Amino acid sequence: MKSLKENSQKTHIVIIGSGIIGKFNALELSELGFQITIIDPNQLQNSSNAALGLLMGNMYQRRRGRSWDLRKQSIELWPQWIRFLQKFNYELNIEKPLIQLTTNEEKFKKLEKFISEINDQNLRILEKDSIFINNINKAFQTKNIKGMISLKDGRINALSLLQTLDKYLKHKKINHLKEEIIKIKKSNNQWISTTRNNENIKSDMVILCNSLKAIDLIDSLSHNIKLKPILGQAMEIDINDAEVDLLSLPRQFNINGKNIIPKSKNKLIIGSTDEYSTEPKENTFEKLTNFLDKKPNWLMKGKISKKWYGIRSRPDGEASPIMKNLEDGLIICTGFYKNGILLAPACSKWVANEIRNYFY
Ligand SMILES: Cc1cc2nc3c(=O)[nH]c(=O)nc-3n(C[C@H](O)[C@H](O)[C@H](O)COP(=O)(O)OP(=O)(O)OC[C@H]3O[C@@H](n4cnc5c(N)ncnc54)[C@H](O)[C@@H]3O)c2cc1C
Structure with a gap:
């Protein structure tokens, strides 16, 4: 042979x-x-x-x-x-950690259960008064955000x-x-x-x-x-608010299913959607920013500087x-x-x- x-x-x-x-x-x-x-x-x-x-x-x-x-x-x-x-x-790397957040009490309970059962030092519930939670609550003008940090997950x-x-x-x-x-x-x-x-x-x-x-x-x-087509949209938005410094936020995080990547003090990326469609509609901003009961003002006034989409295939x-x-x-x-x-x-x-x- x-x-x-x-x-x-x-x-x-x-x-x-x-x-x-x-x-x-x-x-x-x-x-x-x-x-x-x-x-x-x-x-x-x-x-x-x-x-x-x-x-x-x-x-x-x-x-x-x-x-x-x-x-x-x-x-x-x-x-x-x-x-x-x-x-x-030589610059290619995985930027860590990754933070997953929710305002839904039931989902948070599931996260807590998962973390306690998994017993992995690299997965932890974020303390209420941790710097991450404090900065996120301050920026998004919320009080009820909770979640976990995964030290070994990240972004490429x-x-x-x-x-x-x-x-x-x-x-x-x-x-x-x-x-x-x-x-x-x-x-x-x-x-x-x-x-x-x-x-x-x-x-x-x-x-x-x-x-x-x-x-x-x-x-x-x-x-x-x-296979079915699934559209996913993302956008980069510019914010114009001296009060908010997006760089005080974690490098990558997810709130209620939306991924957020601050790019600079006043620019961030938000994605993505899961839509049974092949053509993006005009309401991208609404679709991508409706992840909290009440949007902070700076986000409401944000301007899209770039938007893009991709069509993925989902097995049926x-x-x-x-x-x-x-x-x-x-x-x-x-x-x-x-x-x-x-x-x-x-x-x-x-x-x-x-x-x-x-x-x-
Ligand atoms: C907005 C958005 C955000 C996402 N975020 C993440 C994320 O954070 N993490 C993650 O893991 N995944 C993410 N995904 C999902 C990820 O992008 C897809 O799962 C992945 O790109 C699929 O790759 P693929 O190579 O199968 O398909 P594609 O990248 O679509 O490539 C298929 C290629 O096949 C070519 N092709 C088609 N027909 C022919 C033909 N007849 N002959 C020759 N070539 C052909 C096309 O031109 C195309 O280039 C995201 C997707 C979107 C849209």
Whole structure:
């Protein structure tokens, strides 16, 4: 039997889609020695470019099941990949900690129960008079915010991560084609991916990382996979109030489901929404700022300086994400409706293991 190295050097893998999932698969498989071609007509306008990059791993309130297993693996893999990718961008890091807050007493009780049962020094309930809670109450003019801090969760800048992965792919001379694949088929033990320009790309394997469009490339009769589009919006707002210093707030936190990232004394990012839609409506500001019973004045008067959105794919009728070995040499890795950035390392590892099994 040939070794993986011997096999991998001769094996050509086509990855369709160059969002975080396609790029991470390319990284993992290229490090194993496979010959990779990554194909995407529009890699700058996808949901990965819209992501806020919060890595909510340890604070996930379940400790069993597939979702937790993927998170757990990703949490372990992230520091190793960061160290590796720092060769290409020494500034890449995970900004910690992450704070999750609520004004809902029932949700807070659940948090308390989770923390007491989990008994992990890196997960704690924030004391009422802690500096974080004091500063948040002061800025948001509230009294009833409570929550937890996770010292090991945090945020990676998603754009910087994508650019760093591009640097890596370039350094490894990985073939990156700006094409749309409209058809894939198997012929004589090889996969043929056809581009819109009618070019055929031959490979030994294909990995579908093209989110919603993955189902257009597979036979719907043999594979019953359904995906729904979920729109996620985010915005950057400028505030004009000398009384408020947004830098007194934690670097990244979540209040009642909205993620907040102060960028400077008077600028912050808020995201994101989960909408069953493909087109953002005009009420972005309302949707993203309605996370408290009463908005503080500075937030009410805030002006949007930038807004953006991404369309993610949510599996219909099965759990997210969808990672399946569909046929010999065809793998699908999609349905990353939430947490695609967080889960990328664990999912790429899963794909690599499937490919290993294919050879042995
Ligand atoms: C506003 C917002 C905030 C978010 N915040 C977070 C967060 O804080 N933390 C987190 O973990 N996740 C977050 N997410 C979710 C995360 O962005 C997604 O889960 C992740 O980006 C999905 O990555 P992907 O590679 O599967 O899809 P995408 O990034 O959408 O990439 C799919 C790619 O496939 C390409 N493609 C499609 N069809 C074809 C074809 N036929 N041929 C070739 N290429 C094709 C597309 O051009 C696209 O580039 C957020 C998402 C949004 C929208």
